[in-house]
Amino acid sequence: MDVLEAIQQRRTVKKYLPDAVPAEQLDCILDAAKWAPCHRMTEPWRFRVVGPVTLGRLATVAGEGAAKLMRAPTLVVASYAPSPLPLHAAEDEQAAACAIYAVLLAAEAEGLASYWRTPGILRSEEGRAALQLPAEERTLGLLHFGLPKKSRPEAPPRQGTDAYVTWLD
Numbered sequence: 001m002d003v004l005e006a007i008q009q010r011r012t013v014k015k016y017l018p019d020a021v022p023a024e025q026l027d028c029i030l031d032a033a034k035w036a037p038c039h040r041m042t043e044p045w046r047f048r049v050v051g052p053v054t055l056g057r058l059a060t061v062a063g064e065g066a067a068k069l070m071r072a073p074t075l076v077v078a079s080y081a082p083s084p085l086p087l088h089a090a091e092d093e094q095a096a097a098c099a100i101y102a103v104l105l106a107a108e109a110e111g112l113a114s115y116w117r118t119p120g121i122l123r124s125e126e127g128r129a130a131l132q133l134p135a136e137e138r139t140l141g142l143l144h145f146g147l148p149k150k151s152r153p154e155a156p157p158r159q160g161t162d163a164y165v166t167w168l169d
């Protein structure tokens, strides 16, 4: 699969088969993160693969949101460690978002479905404690991975380049 194909085919998938992504395959997908562009090579991205004990802790504090945590067989928390200077921290966030997208595209190339979610639990004190996140890290999402339960959902409509590209003279 070439990169343009992966970009165009990737969809947010919310229903999965129960099979967990094998650790070796997950490691291969997460390896894609390190190739993201990154100013000053701070490599700020962090990924935490959620194991059963952590998932149990997270579900306990998630309350009504717990059911949504069980939708995918494999969950990964994406965060980043910001540099002290605000400008550098902003660039770290941008690089980490690139890294997440690289991981989603790598999953697509591996025939896996994915879903980037930003549930409130990632921003709550209880959720952070359940994930044992260091105070300095900022969360960017809860990534879902697995085999899709049914065929790829239809893509939400997109605007053409006319809507977002300006050719300056």
Ligand SMILES: Cc1cc2nc3c(=O)[nH]c(=O)nc-3n(C[C@H](O)[C@H](O)[C@H](O)COP(=O)(O)O)c2cc1C
Pocket: 010, 011, 012, 013, 116, 117, 118, 119, 141, 155, 156
């Ligand atoms: C930073 C970020 C956060 C997102 N958070 C959520 C979320 O909390 N819940 C959700 O249903 N989708 C979330 N999405 C997925 C978008 O809704 C989805 O990408 C969009 O509808 C386009 O669909 P597609 O990914 O299939 O192209 C998020 C996407 C991004 C990039």
